Amino acid sequence: MTDAEPVDDFRDFGVTAFTTRRAAGSFNTATEEPANIVMERWNSLRDQLLTLAPRFATARQVHGDSIVAHTGEWSGWLRTTAADGHFAPLRGTAMAVTVADCVPVFLAHPSGASAILHAGWRGTVAHILGRGVEMFRSRGFAAEDLRAHLGPAICGLCYEVSPDVYGLLTGKDTEVPARVDLRELLTSQASKLGVGRISSSLLCTRCDNDRFFSHRRGDDGRQLGVIVA
Ligand SMILES: [Zn+2]
Numbered sequence: 001m002t003d004a005e006p007v008d009d010f011r012d013f014g015v016t017a018f019t020t021r022r023a024a025g026s027f028n029t030a031t032e033e034p035a036n037i038v039m040e041r042w043n044s045l046r047d048q049l050l051t052l053a054p055r056f057a058t059a060r061q062v063h064g065d066s067i068v069a070h071t072g073e074w075s076g077w078l079r080t081t082a083a084d085g086h087f088a089p090l091r092g093t094a095m096a097v098t099v100a101d102c103v104p105v106f107l108a109h110p111s112g113a114s115a116i117l118h119a120g121w122r123g124t125v126a127h128i129l130g131r132g133v134e135m136f137r138s139r140g141f142a143a144e145d146l147r148a149h150l151g152p153a154i155c156g157l158c159y160e161v162s163p164d165v166y167g168l169l170t171g172k173d174t175e176v177p178a179r180v181d182l183r184e185l186l187t188s189q190a191s192k193l194g195v196g197r198i199s200s201s202l203l204c205t206r207c208d209n210d211r212f213f214s215h216r217r218g219d220d221g222r223q224l225g226v227i228v229a
Helices: 033-047 122-126 128-135 164-172 182-192
Strands: 004-006 016-020 056-059 066-071 077-082 085-088 093-099 104-107 113-118 148-149 197-200 223-228
Touching: 004 128, 016 104, 033 223, 056 085, 066 128, 066 223, 077 128, 085 093, 093 104, 093 113, 104 128, 104 182, 104 197, 104 223, 113 122, 113 128, 113 223, 122 128, 122 164, 128 182, 164 182
Parallel strands: 056 077, 056 093, 066 085, 148 197
Antiparallel strands: 004 016, 016 223, 085 113, 093 223, 104 113, 104 148
């Protein structure tokens, strides 16, 4: 498998999840790196994932709150239109989001129903996590049975935002740029939504820049959060 940081919490659900490391190379398609090199990485990962599941879903991401539900009527690699999350109620779909400081949010149910979300500050303000949990709920998967994992992302010491963004995220005022911890905010959202078990990676894309790409650190590269059930 591609060099990656695994998510251990879903193993007993039979759900594989990971975030690729810098050593696996960049998956950024909007880059000056030659397309043949970037696409070769995608193709290699696709081939590995298609040995685990018949479907592989990705999307063009737009920092929104739209989540695509995959119901298993296709096979191969799908790159759909604008979306920042994927949900599959049944096993058999691998799903990925690209990140480089934003949080890869993994969600899994014991049945194998799973989801992956891309949550930066915009997605966090837009409550993409709430939309994701609702997609499980609407199909009869209770929030208390879900596990959530927040993967490698920029940490609360490294992430400074404008007063406007700080206000949107925290509901508090500040006159000057201030630091926020996106994973802390998402953990609090997940807890309020009643998610049964929530874990968070301690790895920071910026502090641990030798292992991950960081947009704030000036990297053009992107890693992938991937979930397969
Ligand atoms: Zn950090």
